[in-house]
Amino acid sequence: MKTDSNFLRLDNASQAASREVRFFWEGQEISARQGDTIAAALLAAGISHTRETPVSQSARAPFCMMGSCFECRVEVDGEHNVQACMRPVESGLNVRRQRS
Ligand code: FES
Known part of the structure; x- marks a missing residue:
């Protein structure tokens, strides 16, 4: 998957012990850690273009x-207009870019 961000996780003992959660972004499976928000999981996976403006479609x-x-x-x-930074990631979620 093409990535467009430069965010990296800080590795420490508590993160290494956390359980893996898998969800879907634009139909592609993404690995996250239990307790991540959707936004944090996407950024850690190198994905930052999460929505487009309704008028100019800018990222x-x-x-x-x-x-x-x-x-x-x-x-x-x-469900539209979900704030990815406030919603914890869950196994099997189907997350898509907001286009309106
Ligand atoms: S990044 Fe989610 S409301 Fe600002």
Whole structure:
């Protein structure tokens, strides 16, 4: 998968012991860690283009990671406008880029 971000996880003992969770981004399986938000999991996987603006279709990415900017909105299992930085990742979620 083509990646477009430079975020890396900080490795430490607690992260290494966390359980793996697998979900889907645009139909491709992504590995995350239990306790990740969707935004954190996507950034760690090298994916930052999570939505497009309705007028110009310009790319947007998670910015504040605390629920304030709404730049991280994605579609989760058909639900639009989900803030990826506020929703914990779960096994089997189907996450798509927000296009409206
Ligand atoms: S990154 Fe700002 S609201 Fe999610």
